[in-house]
Every structure is written in structure tokens, then in C-alpha cells.
Amino acid sequence: MRLDFSVAVHSLLYLQAKQPEKVTSAQLADLMAVNAVVIRNTLSLLHKKGYIKGTVGKNGGYTLTKKLAEINVGDLYDLTIPPILSYARFITGDVTANALDPDMASDMATSLTDLFTLADDHYRAFYHEFSMADLAQDLKHHGYFKTMAKEKGLI
Amino acid sequence: MRLDFSVAVHSLLYLQAKQPEKVTSAQLADLMAVNAVVIRNTLSLLHKKGYIKGTVGKNGGYTLTKKLAEINVGDLYDLTIPPILSYARFITGDVTANALDPDMASDMATSLTDLFTLADDHYRAFYHEFSMADLAQDLKHHGYFKTMAKEKGLI
Numbered sequence: 001m002r003l004d005f006s007v008a009v010h011s012l013l014y015l016q017a018k019q020p021e022k023v024t025s026a027q028l029a030d031l032m033a034v035n036a037v038v039i040r041n042t043l044s045l046l047h048k049k050g051y052i053k054g055t056v057g058k059n060g061g062y063t064l065t066k067k068l069a070e071i072n073v074g075d076l077y078d079l080t081i082p083p084i085l086s087y088a089r090f091i092t093g094d095v096t097a098n099a100l101d102p103d104m105a106s107d108m109a110t111s112l113t114d115l116f117t118l119a120d121d122h123y124r125a126f127y128h129e130f131s132m133a134d135l136a137q138d139l140k141h142h143g144y145f146k147t148m149a150k151e152k153g154l155i
Numbered sequence: 156m157r158l159d160f161s162v163a164v165h166s167l168l169y170l171q172a173k174q175p176e177k178v179t180s181a182q183l184a185d186l187m188a189v190n191a192v193v194i195r196n197t198l199s200l201l202h203k204k205g206y207i208k209g210t211v212g213k214n215g216g217y218t219l220t221k222k223l224a225e226i227n228v229g230d231l232y233d234l235t236i237p238p239i240l241s242y243a244r245f246i247t248g249d250v251t252a253n254a255l256d257p258d259m260a261s262d263m264a265t266s267l268t269d270l271f272t273l274a275d276d277h278y279r280a281f282y283h284e285f286s287m288a289d290l291a292q293d294l295k296h297h298g299y300f301k302t303m304a305k306e307k308g309l310i
Binding site for chain 1: 157158160161162164165168169172182185186187188189228244245246247248249254255256259260262263265266267269270271273274276277278280281282285290293294295297298300301304309310
């Protein structure tokens, strides 16, 4: 699941590095050692949201439509890893009438769902603090993210 | 995986509700509709860390050793869901010598690992803002977590 996010950021950075050349999904599959279907699904998302333009097929390929500084990492995270809609499978409690304490189980499900949802909102906010230009900066100077996260009081 | 956390908080709240009675792992398995092995593994962790005391076997059972306000939700999260040690399977890039761009792939792996690790630290910090007394409060008055998270500037 999280791989889709990595494919998105890796693709965008490679497109940026290769500008003004077009890059094909086959090249990206090669670059990342990831199945071409995963690549194409992610490129399709990026295309739909206007991050890249291009065509498939002979002489096809993609180029970036935005500057890295204009691309928010959190937006890419939300796009490729949508929030979990139901936390049911992470929650305990038998709410059937004959259970030991169905009322407590029902309350637990509500409270834990709220807790997980709020924690996930908080988690995503972290990614929204960075742009793809920051990621490019960290690629060249590892440790940049950590310094920024500390300066912003995020960790 | 995250189920272990739910089992831990559910168990502790039930033990608190039943005080001074002892509660058995069989009762907890019944309460949560969760396999008894999962329950026993979690109880063993809670016992080792001194959150509960008690014995297995005939006339066995567990009681709480701490007040809910003394139990940090983040400590329980870290105990039951340890941080991922390697993000390798979420990271793209072929670093072998014949790959398209092994240097970029290697830099991507480092930067994405840092990004994921920092985001996880930030995520866990959310849980550390709450005690089990807060969770008990939210069980009775749903929405309490959300109000607190907003007041604390977490979301």
C-alpha cells in the first residue's frame, strides 16, 4: 500500500531530473524495480491530478507539469494512500446481545475509532509540512528532513 | 497488529471496571471476541511491564496495579505495536550496479526511510498526549478526544 506513495515521489523526482526529456512507464519500472502495473496505476493518478502530462504508446512518455516546490508531499500521500474508512478490523469487542458486556464493547469501538482517526489526521499533517523540493533537498543532503522536523516542532 | 493495542486498552479498562474482582483471560477473550492466545500474549506483556498482577490457572485472574491516570496511552501503543525497524518493503529503487540509476535509488531509500521514521515518531507522539483516564472519559462522553486534540493543537 505504502509502495504507491514511494512510486509517486520517485517518479516525480526522476521526471524532474530528466527534464525536458519524456520518461516512459517502462523506464520507471526499470528504475524502481517495481511491477509495471503498479507504475501505470500511480502515473494514471498523477496524470488525473495534473502533476504530469503525456501519452502512452509509441513515442509516448511523461513530463512534469509543476515545479517541485509546488507539489506538497502530503497531497501525494493522501492521493496514493487514502485514509482507512473503517477501523473495524483493529477494534475488539463483542457487541451482540448475549456478549459479556455489549455496551462497553460498543463504546470502545466508538472511542477507538475516534482515537485512530484523529491520530491518522495528525500523522498526515506531518507529510503536509513538506514539499517535493524538500524531498529533493534531503536526497542531496541527508538529514535535512530531520533538521526541518525539529525546527518546526514536529518531533 | 494494531489489534494488540486494542486488546491492551480494552483489558485494562475492563479490569478497572471490575475492581476489586479478579478477571480471567477467558473472560477477556469472551468480552472481546478475540482468540485467547492473542489475549494471553497481551496480558503477558502488560504483566511484565507491571500494569497488572495476577496468576494463571484455577482461581487465577488479573487485577490492575495502577490508576488509569498513571497509564499513558502512548506507552501502551509502543509496547504493543513496536516501531517498524525497516521500511525496505515500502521503498522503491533498484540499487544494483546495472540498474537505471542506482545512486538515485540509494538516495531515495535513505530519504524515504528518514521521512517514514520521522512521520512515525510524530504519529506516536499523538498517543503519548493521552492517559487511560482520558480514554475512560471518552468512553462515557464520545467526542472528548476530538475536543482535547483540538485544544492541544494536535489536529
